[in-house]
Amino acid sequence: MLQAIALTLRAGAKTLLDGVTLALRPGEVLAVAGPNGAGKSSLLRAISGELVPFAGLVLMNGRPLAEWPPQRAALLRGVLPQSAGLAFRFTVRDVALMGRSPQRKTHSTAQNQAIAEQALALTDTGHLAERIYTTLSGGERQRVQLARVLAQIWEPQDPLHRYLLLDEPTSALDLAHQHAVLAIARRFADQQQAGVLAVLHDLNLAALYADRIALMHQGRLTAIGTPAQTLNSELIRQVFAYPVSIGSHPQIPAAPLVIPRRQAAPGVQEQ
Amino acid sequence: MTVHVQAATAGPRLRLKPALTRAGLCWLLALLLAVAALAALGSGAVAISAGQAAAIVTDRFGISLPWRFGADQQAVLLEIRAPRLVLGLLVGGALAASGAAMQGLFRNPLADPALIGVSSGAALAAVAVIVLRDSLFGALAGAFGAYLLPVAAIAGGFGVSWLVYRLADSGDRLDVASLLLSGIAINAMAGSATGLLVYLADDDQLRSLTFWSLGSLNGAGWDGVAIGAPFLLANLLLLPWLADALNALLLGEAEAGHLGFPVERIKTGVVALVALGVGAAVALSGVIGFVGLVVPHLLRLAFGPDHRWLLPSSALLGALLLIGSDYLARSLAAPAEILIGIVTGLLGSPCFLWLLFRQKLMGH
Numbered sequence: 001m002l003q004a005i006a007l008t009l010r011a012g013a014k015t016l017l018d019g020v021t022l023a024l025r026p027g028e029v030l031a032v033a034g035p036n037g038a039g040k041s042s043l044l045r046a047i048s049g050e051l052v053p054f055a056g057l058v059l060m061n062g063r064p065l066a067e068w069p070p071q072r073a074a075l076l077r078g079v080l081p082q083s084a085g086l087a088f089r090f091t092v093r094d095v096a097l098m099g100r101s102p103q104r105k106t107h108s109t110a111q112n113q114a115i116a117e118q119a120l121a122l123t124d125t126g127h128l129a130e131r132i133y134t135t136l137s138g139g140e141r142q143r144v145q146l147a148r149v150l151a152q153i154w155e156p157q158d159p160l161h162r163y164l165l166l167d168e169p170t171s172a173l174d175l176a177h178q179h180a181v182l183a184i185a186r187r188f189a190d191q192q193q194a195g196v197l198a199v200l201h202d203l204n205l206a207a208l209y210a211d212r213i214a215l216m217h218q219g220r221l222t223a224i225g226t227p228a229q230t231l232n233s234e235l236i237r238q239v240f241a242y243p244v245s246i247g248s249h250p251q252i253p254a255a256p257l258v259i260p261r262r263q264a265a266p267g268v269q270e271q
Numbered sequence: 272m273t274v275h276v277q278a279a280t281a282g283p284r285l286r287l288k289p290a291l292t293r294a295g296l297c298w299l300l301a302l303l304l305a306v307a308a309l310a311a312l313g314s315g316a317v318a319i320s321a322g323q324a325a326a327i328v329t330d331r332f333g334i335s336l337p338w339r340f341g342a343d344q345q346a347v348l349l350e351i352r353a354p355r356l357v358l359g360l361l362v363g364g365a366l367a368a369s370g371a372a373m374q375g376l377f378r379n380p381l382a383d384p385a386l387i388g389v390s391s392g393a394a395l396a397a398v399a400v401i402v403l404r405d406s407l408f409g410a411l412a413g414a415f416g417a418y419l420l421p422v423a424a425i426a427g428g429f430g431v432s433w434l435v436y437r438l439a440d441s442g443d444r445l446d447v448a449s450l451l452l453s454g455i456a457i458n459a460m461a462g463s464a465t466g467l468l469v470y471l472a473d474d475d476q477l478r479s480l481t482f483w484s485l486g487s488l489n490g491a492g493w494d495g496v497a498i499g500a501p502f503l504l505a506n507l508l509l510l511p512w513l514a515d516a517l518n519a520l521l522l523g524e525a526e527a528g529h530l531g532f533p534v535e536r537i538k539t540g541v542v543a544l545v546a547l548g549v550g551a552a553v554a555l556s557g558v559i560g561f562v563g564l565v566v567p568h569l570l571r572l573a574f575g576p577d578h579r580w581l582l583p584s585s586a587l588l589g590a591l592l593l594i595g596s597d598y599l600a601r602s603l604a605a606p607a608e609i610l611i612g613i614v615t616g617l618l619g620s621p622c623f624l625w626l627l628f629r630q631k632l633m634g635h
Contacts, residue, residue, distance in 0.1 A: 050525045050528060070533060075531075078529065079525075081523065081525065084523060089575060095522075098518060098522060098530070099530070101515055101532070
C-alpha cells in the first residue's frame with residue numbers, strides 16, 4: 001500500500017494540503033478529482049516524495065518514503081508529470097530509454113532497449129521511435145512520457161507492490177487515446193497488482209476506469225469511495241460549485257454518468 | 272545524424288549514408304587529435320619531424336627509434352613544446368566538457384562554464400596578484416614564489432563560484448535559475464573590480480594582464496602543468512560519470528529524482544567539478560573564450576544530446592580545437608605570437624552566429 005497519513009503541505013502562508021489521509025491499494029485505480037487549485041497535484045507530488053510535507057507521513061509498502069533508498073524507490077513507483085519539457089533534441093527512443101536509468105547497471109543495454117520498445121508499443125508510440133521528441137504534438141509527448149514511466153517500473157518486484165502516479169495523464173489526449181491510456185492503467189493495476197493513482201478532470205473517465213474516486217476541495221479530502229458513492233449531484237455541486245445531473249452509462253449501468261447543466265447566459269435567470 | 276547528399280544531375284550518384292556512427296566519430300576525433308599533437312610538437316622555429324618527435328619521446332623511456340635528432344631539438348621538444356601540448360590538451364578538454372555539463376545543468380544549449388563566475392573570479396585573483404604583488408602580496412609572494420599566481424587564480428575561481436553557488440542555494444535545494452542570475456551579477460562585480468585594478472597597473476603589468484583576458488598557452492612549463500593537472504584531470508575523468516544523471520536532469524529535476532538520481536548531490540558535483548577544471552584552466556592559460564560554448568553545441572548537432580557521448584567527444588574536440596588554435600596563434604604572425612583567445616574568438620564567433628541563424632531558420 002502507498003499511504004498518505006495526515007499530510008499537510010504549505011507554501012509560504014498558503015496551505016496546499018490540509019491533513020489528507022488516504023491509501024492507494026495494490027490492484028486498484030484511484031482517481032483524484034477536484035476543482036483547479038484543490039491540491040490534487042500537490043497531493044501527488046507529496047506522495048511521490050518530490051515535495052517534503054510540513055507534517056504527516058507517506059508510507060510505501062509500510063516503510064516511510066524518506067527511508068527508501070532513491071534507486072530502490074525508483075523501481076517501485078513511477079511518476080508521470082503533468083507536462084515534461086525537454087529542451088534538447090532527444091529521439092523518442094532515447095526518452096523511453098531514460099526510464100530504464102534505474103536498471104542501467106543491473107540489465108544489459110539490449111534488455112533495457114527491448115523493454116523501452118515494448119513500452120512505446122504499449123502506448124501506441126512505437127512508430128514514433130526515431131522522431132525527435134521536441135517535434136511531437138502534446139498528446140504524443142504525453143504518451144511517450146507514459147511509456148518512459150512504464151518502462152521504469154516494468155518488472156515485478158515481488159513481494160513488493162509497485163505504484164504508478166499519473167498527473168492529468170489525459171489532459172492533452174484525443175478521445176481514443178484518453179481511453180487507451182486509462183485502459184493501460186486499468187490493465188496495469190489488474191494484471192500486475194500495482195496501485196495506480198491518476199489525477200483526472202473528466203469525472204466520466206474516472207467513473208469508467210477507477211475503482212475509487214477521491215474528491216478534493218481546498219486542500220482537503222472531501223470524499224473518497226466508489227464512483228457510485230462519490231459521483232452524486234449534491235457532492236459534486238459542493239466540491240465544484242456547479243450543478244450536474246447524474247445518469248447511468250448506457251453500456252455499463254453500474255457506472256454513473258455526470259451530465260453538467262448548461263451555464264445560464266449572463267443576465268438570464270434559469271432554474 | 273544521417274546525411275544524404277545527392278548530385279543534382281547526371282554523373283555518379285553521391286550518397287553518404289549514414290554519415291558516421293557515434294563511436295566512429297569519436298575515433299575520428301581521437302585520430303585527428305593525435306595527428307594535430309604530432310604536428311604541434313614538430314612546428315616552430317626549431318623544425319622537428321614527426322618521426323624525430325616520436326623518437327625523442329620514446330627515448331625518454333629507453334626505446335630508441337631509427338630517427339636521429341639533435342640535443343637542441345630534444346630540449347625544445349621536452350621542455351617547451353611538450354608541456355605546452357599537454358596543457359593545451361587538458362585545458363581544451365576541460366573547457367569543452369565543462370561547457371557540455373553546464374549546458375546540461377542549465378538545460379540551455381547556450382550556457383557557458385563562465386556563467387558560474389569561475390573565469391571572472393580566477394581572472395580577478397590573477398590581476399590582483401599581478402597589480403598588487405609588491406604592495407599587498409609581498410609576504411605571500413615570498414612564500415609561494417612563482418606558484419602564487421596560479422594558486423591565487425584557482426582559489427579565486429573556486430571562491431567566486433562558491434559565492435555564486437551559495438547565493439542560489441536555498442538550504443535544501445539549488446535553484447538553477449537563481450544560479451544563472453547570481454552568476455551574472457557576481458560576474459559583473461568581478462569584472463568591475465578587475466577593471467579598477469587595471470587602472471592601477473603600470474605598462475609592464477598591463478602586458479601580463481592582456482594575457483589573462485585573452486588567454487595563451489605561452490609560458491606553460493611542467494611546473495604549471497603539475498599544479499593544474501590534478502584539477503583538470505578530475506574534471507575530465509569525473510564529469511563523464513555524471514552523464515546518465517545529466518541526461519535525466521534534462522527531463523526535469525523532479526523527474527530525475529523519481530528515476531532515483533540524487534539530484535542535489537549531482538548539481539553540486541557538476542558545479543564543483545566545473546569550478547575546479549575551469550579555475551585551473553584559467554589559472555594556467557587565461558580566459559579562453561568560446562571553446563566551452565561552441566564545441567558541445569556543434570557536437571550536439573552531430574551526435575544528439577546524449578551526455579554519454581557528448582562529454583567525451585566534447586573533451587576530444589575541445590582539445591583538438593585548442594591545439595589547432597595554438598598552432599595558428601604561434602604560426603600566423605611568426606616569430607611573434609597572437610594570443611590564443613583571439614584565435615578561438617575568431618573561429619568561434621562565426622560558428623556561433625551560424626548556429627544561431629541555423630536555429631532561427633529551422634524554427635527551433
